[in-house]
Each structure stands twice: as structure tokens, then as C-alpha cells.
Amino acid sequence: MRIIVLGVDGYLGWPTCMYFSQRGxxxxxxxxxxRRNAAQExxxxxxxxxxxxxxxxxxWKEITGREIKISIGDIIKYEFLLSAFRTxxxxxxxxxxxQPSAPYSMMSRDKAxxxxxxxxxxxxxxxxxxxxxxxxxxIIKLGTMGEYGTPNIDIEEGWLEIEHNGRKDKFLxxxxxxxxxxxxKIQDTDLLWxxxxxxxxxxxxxxxGPVYGISTGETDLDGRLLPNFHYDEIFGTVLNRFIVxxxxxxxxxxxxxxxxxxxxxxxKDTMQCVYLSAIxxxxxxxxxxxxxxxxxxxxxxxxxKVKDAGNALGYEVKINSIENPRKEKEEHYYNPxxxxxxxxxxKPHYLTDEVMKGIFSLVERYRGRINREAIFRGIKWK
Amino acid sequence: MRIIVLGVDGYLGWPTCMYFSQRGxxxxxxxxxxRRNAAQExxxxxxxxxxxxxxxxxxWKEITGREIKISIGDIIKYEFLLSAFRTxxxxxxxxxxxQPSAPYSMMSRDKAxxxxxxxxxxxxxxxxxxxxxxxxxxIIKLGTMGEYGTPNIDIEEGWLEIEHNGRKDKFLxxxxxxxxxxxxKIQDTDLLWxxxxxxxxxxxxxxxGPVYGISTGETDLDGRLLPNFHYDEIFGTVLNRFIVxxxxxxxxxxxxxxxxxxxxxxxKDTMQCVYLSAIxxxxxxxxxxxxxxxxxxxxxxxxxKVKDAGNALGYEVKINSIENPRKEKEEHYYNPxxxxxxxxxxKPHYLTDEVMKGIFSLVERYRGRINREAIFRGIKWK
Numbered sequence: 001m002r003i004i005v006l007g008v009d010g011y012l013g014w015p016t017c018m019y020f021s022q023r024g025x026x027x028x029x030x031x032x033x034x035r036r037n038a039a040q041e042x043x044x045x046x047x048x049x050x051x052x053x054x055x056x057x058x059x060w061k062e063i064t065g066r067e068i069k070i071s072i073g074d075i076i077k078y079e080f081l082l083s084a085f086r087t088x089x090x091x092x093x094x095x096x097x098x099q100p101s102a103p104y105s106m107m108s109r110d111k112a113x114x115x116x117x118x119x120x121x122x123x124x125x126x127x128x129x130x131x132x133x134x135x136x137x138x139i140i141k142l143g144t145m146g147e148y149g150t151p152n153i154d155i156e157e158g159w160l161e162i163e164h165n166g167r168k169d170k171f172l173x174x175x176x177x178x179x180x181x182x183x184x185k186i187q188d189t190d191l192l193w194x195x196x197x198x199x200x201x202x203x204x205x206x207x208x209g210p211v212y213g214i215s216t217g218e219t220d221l222d223g224r225l226l227p228n229f230h231y232d233e234i235f236g237t238v239l240n241r242f243i244v245x246x247x248x249x250x251x252x253x254x255x256x257x258x259x260x261x262x263x264x265x266x267x268k269d270t271m272q273c274v275y276l277s278a279i280x281x282x283x284x285x286x287x288x289x290x291x292x293x294x295x296x297x298x299x300x301x302x303x304x305k306v307k308d309a310g311n312a313l314g315y316e317v318k319i320n321s322i323e324n325p326r327k328e329k330e331e332h333y334y335n336p337x338x339x340x341x342x343x344x345x346x347k348p349h350y351l352t353d354e355v356m357k358g359i360f361s362l363v364e365r366y367r368g369r370i371n372r373e374a375i376f377r378g379i380k381w382k
Numbered sequence: 383m384r385i386i387v388l389g390v391d392g393y394l395g396w397p398t399c400m401y402f403s404q405r406g407x408x409x410x411x412x413x414x415x416x417r418r419n420a421a422q423e424x425x426x427x428x429x430x431x432x433x434x435x436x437x438x439x440x441x442w443k444e445i446t447g448r449e450i451k452i453s454i455g456d457i458i459k460y461e462f463l464l465s466a467f468r469t470x471x472x473x474x475x476x477x478x479x480x481q482p483s484a485p486y487s488m489m490s491r492d493k494a495x496x497x498x499x500x501x502x503x504x505x506x507x508x509x510x511x512x513x514x515x516x517x518x519x520x521i522i523k524l525g526t527m528g529e530y531g532t533p534n535i536d537i538e539e540g541w542l543e544i545e546h547n548g549r550k551d552k553f554l555x556x557x558x559x560x561x562x563x564x565x566x567k568i569q570d571t572d573l574l575w576x577x578x579x580x581x582x583x584x585x586x587x588x589x590x591g592p593v594y595g596i597s598t599g600e601t602d603l604d605g606r607l608l609p610n611f612h613y614d615e616i617f618g619t620v621l622n623r624f625i626v627x628x629x630x631x632x633x634x635x636x637x638x639x640x641x642x643x644x645x646x647x648x649x650k651d652t653m654q655c656v657y658l659s660a661i662x663x664x665x666x667x668x669x670x671x672x673x674x675x676x677x678x679x680x681x682x683x684x685x686x687k688v689k690d691a692g693n694a695l696g697y698e699v700k701i702n703s704i705e706n707p708r709k710e711k712e713e714h715y716y717n718p719x720x721x722x723x724x725x726x727x728x729k730p731h732y733l734t735d736e737v738m739k740g741i742f743s744l745v746e747r748y749r750g751r752i753n754r755e756a757i758f759r760g761i762k763w764k
Contacts, residue, residue, distance in 0.1 A: 078491055109460055109510040116506060117499045120569070124498060124562075128491040152551035153544065162535060162544060162556065167715070169534035174544065174553035176575060180506075183576045187502070187569040193558060194565045198709050198763055327580050333549070381580055 001278065002026045004088060006075055006126070007096030009033055009053055011237075012142070012211065012270055014227045016094055018218035019271045020278070021066045028088045029053060032074040034099065034118075035228070035235060042104075044232035044374040047244065047366045048214075051224055059224045075122045078129070085133040092138040092278050093130070097122055098188075102146070102179035103234050103379040112180045119184040120191060127195040135201060138281040140274055143189060143207045145263050145293060145336065146182035147175040150329050155336035158205065158289020173289075178328045179381065193287050200285040204277045208270065209263035209293035212239035212351070215358055216268050229362075232374035239264065239302055241375065243356065246310035246317045247363045248370045256324035258300035259331035263293025263338065266349040276344040291338040294348035309356040326381045383660065384408045386470060388457055388508070389478030391415055391435055393619075394524070394593065394652055396609045398476055400600035401653045402660070403448045410470045411435060414456040416481065416500075417610070417617060424486075426614035426756040429626065429748045430596075433606055441606045457504045460511070467515040474520040474660045475512070479504055480570075484528070484561035485616045485761040494562045501566040502573060509577040517583060520663040522656055525571060525589040527645050527675060527718065528564035529557040532711050537718035540587065540671020555671075560710045561763065575669050582667040586659045590652065591645035591675035594621035594733070597740055598650050611744075614756035621646065621684055623757065625738065628692035628699045629745045630752045638706035640682035641713035645675025645720065648731040658726040673720040676730035691738040708763045 003020050007013045008029030017029045031053060039045045051059070053070045060068055069088070073080040075097050085093075098119040099105065105115040123141070130137045148155045151174065160173045172193060175186045192203045219226050230236040231244035242252050265273075273292050282288040297305070303319045310317035324330060342348075349355065363370075385402050389395045390411030399411045413435060421427045433441070435452045442450055451470070455462045457479050467475075480501040481487065487497040505523070512519045530537045533556065542555045554575060557568045574585045601608050612618040613626035624634050647655075655674050664670040679687070685701045692699035706712060724730075731737065745752075 078495070109507070109514075112510070113460070113503050113506055116502050116573075120498050120502065121495050124495055125491070128494070132491075151553070153546040153549045156546075160544070160546065162542070164535040164538075164542065167535045169556075171533070171556035171558070174551075174556065176553070176572075176579075178576075178580075180576065183572055186572050190558075190565055190568050190572070191498075194560075194562065197558075198560075 001092060002088060002090045003278065004084065004090040004093040005029045005096065006093060007031055007098065009036055010096050011227050011230065013096045014056065015216045015219055015267060015271060016274055017068050018060060018225065019216065019275060021060065021068050022064065022218055028069040028071060028084065030071050030073060030075065030084060032072065039235060042234060043371065044234050046228035046230050047363065047369055048226050048229050050226065050228050056225060059222060063221055075125055076118060078125050081125050082129045082132065085129045089134065090137055092140060092281065093126060094274055095123065095126055095139060095141045099181065101234050102181040105179055105181035106381050107379055115181050116184050120187055123188045123191050127192065127201060130201060131199045135199060138202045138204065138278065140204045140206065140277050141188065141192060143205045144182060144185045145207045145209045145291060146177050147186045147189060147207060148173060149176045149178060150332040150334055152333050155291065157291050157337055157340050158207065178326065196285060196287040202282040202284055202286060204282045204288045206273060206277065206290055206292045209265055210237040210239065211265055211267050211270055212237060213267040213355065213359055214362055216271050233377050233379060238299065240359065242303060242306040243359050244363050244370055245375060246306055246315050247360065247367050248372060250372060250375055251318040251320035252303045252306060253376050254299050254303055254319055254321045255326060257330035258303065258321060259298050260328060261296055261298045261334040263291065263296045263336050264351065265292060265294045266355065268349045269294055269346065272346050273341050276341065276346060280344055290340040291336050292341060293336065293338050295350055296334060296336065305351065306356065309353055309360065313357065313360055325378045383474060384470060384472045385660065386466065386472040386475040387411045388475065389413060389480065391418055392478050393609050393612065395478045396438065397598045397601055397649060397653060398656055399450050400442060400607065401598065401657060403442065403450050404446065404600055410451040410453060410466065412453050412455060412457065412466060414454065421617060424616060425753065426616050428610035428612050429745065429751055430608050430611050432608065432610050438607060441604060445603055457507055458500060460507050463507050464511045464514065467511045471516065472519055474522060474663065475508060476656055477505065477508055477521060477523045481563065483616050484563040487561055487563035488763050489761055497563055498566050502569055505570045505573050509574065509583060512583060513581045517581060520584045520586065520660065522586045522588065522659050523570065523574060525587045526564060526567045527589050527591045527673060528559050529568045529571060529589060530555060531558045531560060532714040532716055534715050537673065539673050539719055539722050540589065560708065578667060578669040584664040584666055585669045586664045587669060587671045588655060588659065588674045589671060591647055592619040592621065593647055593649050593652055594619060595649040595737060595741055596744055598653050615759050615761060620681065622741065624685060624688040625741050626745050626752055627757060628688055628697050629742065629749050630754060632754060632757055633700040633702035634685045634688060635758050636681050636685050636701055636703045637708060639712035640685065640703060641680050642710060643678055643680045643716040645673065645678045645718050646733065647674060647676045648737065650731045651676055651728060654728050655723050658723065658728060662726055672722040673718050674723060675718065675720050677732055678716060678718065687733065688738065691735055691742065695739065695742055707760045
């Protein structure tokens with residue numbers, strides 16, 4: 001298969017490229033280094049130094065003999081994207097190329113506007129390029145469980161049959177998000193659903209929960225192949241951040257009551273989910289939605305898990321509840337369904353003590369690079 | 383009351399300014415002349431020559447002694463918009479400043495991208511300016527009935543209570559639209575709903591159906607006060623276009639089976655709806671949604687009405703069914719609720735023979751300016 005991965009410099013992008021490449025597929029990775037540059041500007045760089053993409057592709061070739069093509073550019077520029085589609089002729093495109101941070105999107109008007117226009121025009125460009133070049137090409141789009149928010153009803157996988165006044169219809173599951181970033185992802189889904197109906201595109205929208213971990217079969221081959229690992233308030237995900245806090249002796253920051261419950265998954269499982277979706281594509285005219293999580297935890301439960309794992313490793317881990325800078329429910333019903341990817345063949349890697357120890361041990365190796373200032377800044381939603 | 387009207391050069395914008403001004407309110411109108419320029423570029427200019435805004439404001443002052451302030455600029459430029467809010471200190475803002483044409487949004491990738499970024503960043507800027515300057519300021523936003531599409535269930539006014547697996551919650555009514563323009567309006571509503579919840583803004587979102595007519599108490603005062611009147615495929619609304627076709631001896635173009643049913647209203651009623659919403663504002667933290675229509679017709683019914691009215695005036699009107707360039711259901715269930723604005727005090731002006739005669743008579747006056755090329759171009763959705 002020929003795959004374009006957009007956003008290849010990211011936490012998920014680079015491991016995804018290697019995952020496909022290792023399994024014999026032809027891969028072109030595209031990135032504009034947005035996150036790398038933003039993290040530098042905002043003084044919240046990743047824990048582990050990551051070589052640039054050309055360098056990583058060389059390391060990958062050296063170790064595996066396989067080639068990952070790299071192209072640096074901005075998919076907002078339609079001609080650039082179109083030319084990549086024309087030249088590479090992909091069978092599928094994995095779309096991670098979005099401004100991915102909720103706090104970033106809430107920092108200012110400019111960053112909010114950037115998030116909306118970057119994310120939506122990127123998605124719009126992909127749909128248009130595929131319509132123009134090869135409508136059979138399968139779009140695998142990273143959505144987020146955050147699109148659903150925390151409704152008081154069970155969260156189905158993307159769709160909901162509604163009966164009202166004795167009549168029935170099926171709709172996208174109702175969505176309302178708690179940041180501009182998450183709202184931009186709702187809008188992405190609206191856009192893709194429009195193009196699927198209008199142009200019969202094939203789209204898989206993966207509503208992913210927060211990812212943790214850093215180890216995949218490929219990243220483990222060489223330290224220079226690790227993806228960026230963020231632990232800061234802006235680009236980090238919560239479990240990774242908590243483990244860094246534990247190692248740094250920085251009390252785990254729980255926002256408000258800590259009852260916020262979300263679905264989580266291991267980086268290894270993101271690889272599986274995207275791969276399984278690619279080799280079993282959506283039909284023409286189908287917007288296929290999966291809830292990409294493997295288990296749910298409240299923030300309090302996550303904090304307790306990290307505390308226990310940290311204590312067992314000799315760290316004295318404290319938990320500190322602070323005023324919630326976000327506007328969100330701190331206690332709520334949460335029951336997402338997530339059977340679709342299991343049916344495609346996903347074999348989950350759950351959050352065990354062993355998995356946490358693995359992350360602790362990697363973080364320990366880079367503890368000298370932890371920037372305590374980046375962990376919490378209290379970016380307000382309000 | 384102090385009101386900013388955004389998009390004041392448009393079909394609705396200018397009459398709205400006069401409507402508020404006539405009733406003693408202070409009005410600032412803002413426009414960037416997008417539609418006027420686009421209509422020139424696309425050779426589909428309005429039927430009636432409309433003086434520029436400064437000229438029309440002078441005519442208005444001459445006739446009524448009242449002042450409408452005009453500012454030419456683009457609300458996408460945040461500093462421009464912010465400065466207008468800071469200087470004028472509005473109590474309410476009426477937001478019409480969007481790319482308003484579905485066919486325009488489907489003409490090319492560039493026009494689709496422009497529609498999405500123009501409409502969303504405009505709305506985002508308004509929310510941010512209000513949050514920054516005066517969170518009490520009421521946003522009256524023009525939505526569209528097209529956001530709902532044609533669901534197989536009754537269309538409620540904006541919200542739907544859903545029971546699922548024995549649990550309940552209330553959500554925005556499910557929405558799926560049939561063009562990029564309409565999709566951008568769904569996305570606008572998502573954005574406003576986010577800001578209402580996060581910043582407690584006051585928002586009224588008016589889901590309007592296609593408007594017809596040109597006469598209001600104010601536009602009738604002087605020919606130079608008429609708003610732009612489009613009859614072309616790109617910027618025209620269907621009833622206005624049909625009447626122009628009847629006058630021009632151009633068969634009425636019905637797309638496909640003609641069973642497409644929509645809710646319509648008279649321009650006079652748009653004035654009432656916006657005014658009634660302004661003087662009875664939404665509460666802080668409320669996204670109030672009204673379905674702004676007064677009656678529903680299928681395209682076939684509209685065509686028959688125009689044919690009958692035209693015949694009575696001595697025109698030989700033909701109806702021509704052509705292949706549908708759009709992707710939409712040509713026969714469907716359609717049952718929107720629209721009681722909210724009636725409860726606020728709306729007194730509807732229905733589509734009578736008298737009303738149609740009025741439009742015919744105005745069109746006849748300008749028949750020499752009808753551009754037959756603009757009526758149908760077959761811009762494809764596909």
C-alpha cells in the first residue's frame with residue numbers, strides 16, 4: 001500500500017510511518033514543523049531530543065534498509081498538497097496534521113483563529129486533493145473523543161439513531177466540546193461528512209482518547225527513532241505528564257474534583273488502530289467512525305495509579321488538587337462504546353504497572369531535561 | 383439601543399440598518415463590499431443599481447434626518463473589528479457578514495476554503511471582541527434552515543431532547559447540510575455554542591429560510607434605498623429568481639423532481655424577526671435558536687405560484703425541469719417548527735398574489751438590466 005502520513009513530526013506521526021514501513025508499505029511523511037517550532041517559542045520542548053525528519057529517515061534506513069520519504073511543507077498550501085498527491089499516488093492518507101492542543105487554542109484570539117483555520121482548511125484541502133486526483137484514496141483522520149464532550153447518555157461510535165415524535169433517522173452522534181481545538185475537530189467531522197455524501201469519499205474518523213507511552217516495536221529499535229514526548233501543559237497528554245511530575249518531584253496536578261473521566265490508550269494501540277483501519281478501508285461514500293480507546297479512567301484514578309507505580313519505584317509522589325483552569329464538568333456520567341476496532345482485530349495493551357514502569361524508566365533517562373516551568377501554567381479557558 | 387450591523391451592503395443588511403434607525407436606534411453598518419465585488423467578477427450583478435453605502439447613508443439622512451454610520455473594512459481583521467466595538471460600544475451586533483452563497487462555495491477549492499475561513503473566523507472574531515470589550519453585548523447571528531438539511535424527523539427550534547438507553551440529555555438539533563456554505567453555518571453554530579458555554583455570551587441564532595421580496599417600510603421611501611436584489615444562480619434566492627425568469631420569458635428552472643421543500647419568508651418579516659430578537663435579547667449564557675420562516679413550499683409549488691401570478695399579469699410562464707446540479711433529496715419529509723418568533727411578536731406577511739405582484743412590478747421596472755446568462759450556469763455540487 002502507498003500511504004501519506006500528514007503530521008509526521010508528531011507524537012503519533014513518526015511511529016505511524018515506521019509501523020507502515022516496517023510492514024512493507026511505501027510511506028511519504030509530510031510536516032511543516034509547526035509543533036516543534038511552537039514548542040520552542042513557548043519554552044515547552046519535548047523531553048527527548050528528536051532529530052529532524054530527514055535525519056530520522058536516514059537512521060531508519062540504516063537500521064532497517066527501508067525508505068521513508070519525507071517532504072517538508074504546509075498542507076494549507078493547496079498546490080503543495082496536490083502535488084504530493086499527484087506525485088506519490090497514495091492509496092490512503094493518515095491525517096494528523098492539525099494544531100493538536102486544547103490549551104494552545106485557548107491562549108489567545110490569534111491562536112484560536114489559527115487552530116480553526118489550520119485544522120479546517122487542512123482537512124478541506126485533503127478532501128479536495130483526493131476528489132481531484134483519486135477519489136478511491138482512503139482518508140484516515142484523527143478525531144478526538146473530546147468531540148462528544150461528556151453527555152449524559154451512552155456515547156455510541158459516531159452515529160445515533162433517533163426516534164422523535166414517532167419518526168426515525170440516523171445522525172452523527174451529538175457533539176459539544178470544551179475547547180476551540182476540540183470544536184475544530186467537531187467541525188472537521190462535519191466537513192468530512194459533507195464531502196463523503198457529496199463526493200462519495202472513503203473516510204475513517206478515529207475518535208481517539210489521550211494516548212500514553214512511547215514504546216512501539218519500531219521506536220524501541222534506536223533512541224533516535226523515539227517520537228517527541230511532551231509532558232507540558234500545552235502539548236503533553238495527562239498520563240505522560242503525571243509520570244514526568246512524579247520523577248521531577250512535582251506534585252501531580254489534578255484539576256478541581258478530578259472526577260473527569262476519559263478513555264485512554266497506549267501508543268502501541270494507536271499504531272494498531274490506524275493500521276487495521278488502513279488495511280480494511282471504509283467503503284466509497286462511507287464515513288466510518290470508531291471510538292479509539294481501550295479503557296476509561298478518572299483523573300483521580302490515573303493520579304493514584306501513577307502515585308502507586310512511583311512509590312513502588314522509590315519516588316515520593318504527592319497529588320495536589322488545584323482550581324480548574326478549564327470549564328468542564330468535574331463529575332459526570334461517561335460510558336463510551338468502543339467495540340469497532342476490537343472487531344477489526346485490535347489487541348489492546350492495557351495500562352499495567354509494567355507499562356508505567358517502562359515510561360518511568362525512559363523519563364528517568366532524560367530527567368535532566370525536565371523543565372518544571374512547562375508543567376503547569378494555568379492557561380485559562382475562562 | 384446601539385447596534386452594529388455586519389454585512390450592511392447585503393440584501394438583508396441595508397434594510398436592517400434602516401429598520402433600526404427608523405425606530406430611533408443608533409446604527410453602525412460595516413461591510414467589505416465582498417458580494418458587490420464578487421458579483422462584478424462573476425458577471426452576476428444585482429438587478430437594481432445600488433449606490434455605495436456612504437451615498438445611501440446620505441440619502442437616508444436627507445429623507446429621514448437620521449444618521450446611519452458606515453465603516454468599510456473586513457471583520458476578518460481582528461484589530462479593525464475590535465476597534466469598531468471599542469469605539470461604538472454596541473448593545474447588540476447583527477451578524478450577516480458571511481459569504482452567503484451555496485453555489486459560490488461549490489465552484490472551486492479556493493472558494494470553498496474562502497467560505498469556511500471567512501465565515502468561521504468572522505464569527506470567532508465577533509465572539510472574541512465581545513468577550514474582550516463587553517460580554518453583555520447580544521450577538522444576533524444569521525444561521526440558515528439549511529443547517530438541518532432534510533431529516534426524516536420533525537425539525538425542532540435548534541434543540542432536541544434525546545432519550546437513549548434509558549438516559550436523557552438535550553443537544554443541538556442534529557445538522558447535516560448540502561453545501562460547503564451551509565456546512566460553514568453548522569460550524570458557526572458549533573463555535574457560538576462553545577463560546578456561549580465558555581464565556582456566558584448572549585447569542586440568538588436565526589435559522590432563516592430563503593427570503594423573498596424587496597419592499598419594507600424603509601426601502602419604499604426612495605428607489606436609492608432599495609437593497610441589492612439578486613436573481614442569479616449564485617447570489618439569488620429562488621422566488622426572486624423565478625419572478626425575474628417569468629418577466630424575462632425564461633422558463634422557470636426546477637431542479638430534478640422539484641419536491642425539495644423549504645421554509646420561506648418575506649423580507650419584511652426578516653426585519654421583524656431581527657428587531658424582535660434585539661429588543662428581547664438572549665440571556666447571558668444562552669444560545670437561543672429560532673427557525674425563521676413563516677410557511678413552507680416545495681419548489682414545484684413555488685413555480686406554480688409564480689406561473690399563476692405571471693399568467694394573471696399577461697406573461698406566458700413555462701416551467702422547465704432540468705437535471706439537478708446539486709446533491710440533495712428531491713422528495714422528502716419536511717416538518718420544521720417555527721413558533722418561537724411568533725411568540726416574540728412576529729406578524730407574518732405571507733406569500734400572497736398581492737406580494738408577488740409587487741415583486742413583478744419592481745422587476746418590470748428594471749427588466750432592461752436582466753442578464754439571462756446569470757440565471758442558470760449549472761454549478762455542479764458533484
